[in-house]
Amino acid sequence: MPAFTRGHEQALHLGFEIAAYAVGFSAFLRGRGRIENDLPIAERLVVIAGAVLGAAAGSRAMHLLQVPSWTLGHLTDPSYVLRGKSIVGGLIGGHAGVELAKKAIGVSRSTGDLFVYPLLLAIGIGRVGCFLAGLTDGTYGSPTSLPWGVDFGDGMPRHPTQIYEILALTAIAMALRMARHRLIHEGSLFRAFMAAYLGFRLLVEFLKPWPGDYLGLSGIQVASLLGVVYYLRAMLKGGKTRARPHSGTR
DSSP states (O other), X not given: OOOOOSTTHHHHHHHHHHHHHHHHHHHHHHHTTTSOOOXXXXXXXXXXXXXXXXXXXXXXXXXXXXXXXXXXXXXXXXXXXXXXXXXXXXXXXXXXXXXXXXXXXXXXXXXXXXXXXXXXXXXXHHHHHHHHHGGGTSOOOOBOOSTTOEEOSSSOEEOOHHHHHHHHHHHHHHHHHHTTTTOOXXXXXXXXXXXXXXXXXXXXXXXXXXXXXXXXXXHHHHHHHHHHHHHHHHHHTGGGSOBOOOXXXX
């Protein structure tokens, strides 16, 4: 494949990132009628606010924890500290923010199912922008001799890990749809999504050129591994939660 040019990579990345947020939020609004959680509008807004704030905090924290040796060497560099984001950190932080928000207003219902398909769609769109951003984004893979390796601008074919992720998201979405009759309890859809996505991220990070500061693993891999364990355990307990109200096709 031809080498990427540096031209408008950042503008493309920003454009797809904005599109991801917009399309994901639109899908969330449409999905409310198909997976209803019966929360009053005020409580729902608190939950959404918790998700947004938690995702922002988690995303930034995961960026700083990804490679501690790099972070310690750039603590006085505002551009390094403020520019990085992590989807894994955002998802885990967003979930933590939702749980804290629900605890604050006394809500015990599981609300994560509302976010699953919008997240799948938004992450997939965002990864297109990551792919087009080339080396400036930092999500590219390690060098490879495989025929589908992509030259992102440094003259070296690399694993197109962004494309791998888009394919994985598509497979996860299809698997969740096929298993929808089994994922009948509130929160089971979200837990299955998180376990599958974090499991994929744990594996695909081995194809990226990140240092393994945590006994050979990167920060994202450690977070993903812990997340997989957490959500798989939660899935085993999922039958104790109430069944999701039926509201038509999902």
